[in-house]
Amino acid sequence: MNKAEDQRWMREALKEAENSFNNEEVPVGAVVVKDGVVIGRGANRKEALKDPTAHAEIIAITAAANSIGDWRLDGSILYSTLEPCLMCAGAVIQARISRVVYGARDEKFGAFGSVIDVRNKEWNWKFEVTSGILKEESANLLKKFFKERRDG
Numbered sequence: 001m002n003k004a005e006d007q008r009w010m011r012e013a014l015k016e017a018e019n020s021f022n023n024e025e026v027p028v029g030a031v032v033v034k035d036g037v038v039i040g041r042g043a044n045r046k047e048a049l050k051d052p053t054a055h056a057e058i059i060a061i062t063a064a065a066n067s068i069g070d071w072r073l074d075g076s077i078l079y080s081t082l083e084p085c086l087m088c089a090g091a092v093i094q095a096r097i098s099r100v101v102y103g104a105r106d107e108k109f110g111a112f113g114s115v116i117d118v119r120n121k122e123w124n125w126k127f128e129v130t131s132g133i134l135k136e137e138s139a140n141l142l143k144k145f146f147k148e149r150r151d152g
Contacts, residue, residue: 003133006079006101009033010134012041013079013103016056017141020044027081027141030056032064032097034076040064056080057088061095073097074125081138083110083131089118092127099128103138 009031016029020043032040042059046052057080065071074096078084081103084092089111092100105114112119112129119129 006130006133009038009077009079010081010101010103010138012038013056013081014134014137014141016041016043016060017081017138020056021141021145023048027145028056030060030078030080032060032073032076032078034064034068034073039067039076053087055085055088056082057084058091061088061091061097065095071095077101079133081134082106082142083112083114085109086111086116086118093118093123093125096125097127099130101130101133103131103133103135104142105131105135 012031013029016031017027020029021027025044025047028044030042031038040060040063042056042063044056045054045059057078064073064076076097077099078092078097079101083102083106107114109115
């Protein structure tokens, strides 16, 4: 994929992050794309569902698996506005996603280089990672959310 394609799909993930923001959730969004089609979408829903696993990436991966009727998502790409955490990285590996593209780094929980790096392990599945796609837009939405929280 080229940068323009990555930006196109990251904009779709940003729409999901905006949905999270509008629902008073930490604004993280994700989409899973296969063969040029979005097969799964997810917005962070931890607060609404009272579920610590309701990350945008998990919701998007589950939706994608349901969409194609298979847990194996090889050949697909996960776009996330924020660097996935360890739980979401595990889901990427379990689902056999071929590529992860994310926007902003997560200095507290990021599992693709910020806090830990799952790429350098001997998993049964190899995947590519591209970072920094629309990182400013992704980071700015998060900053806006937390600023509004602090300001009351």
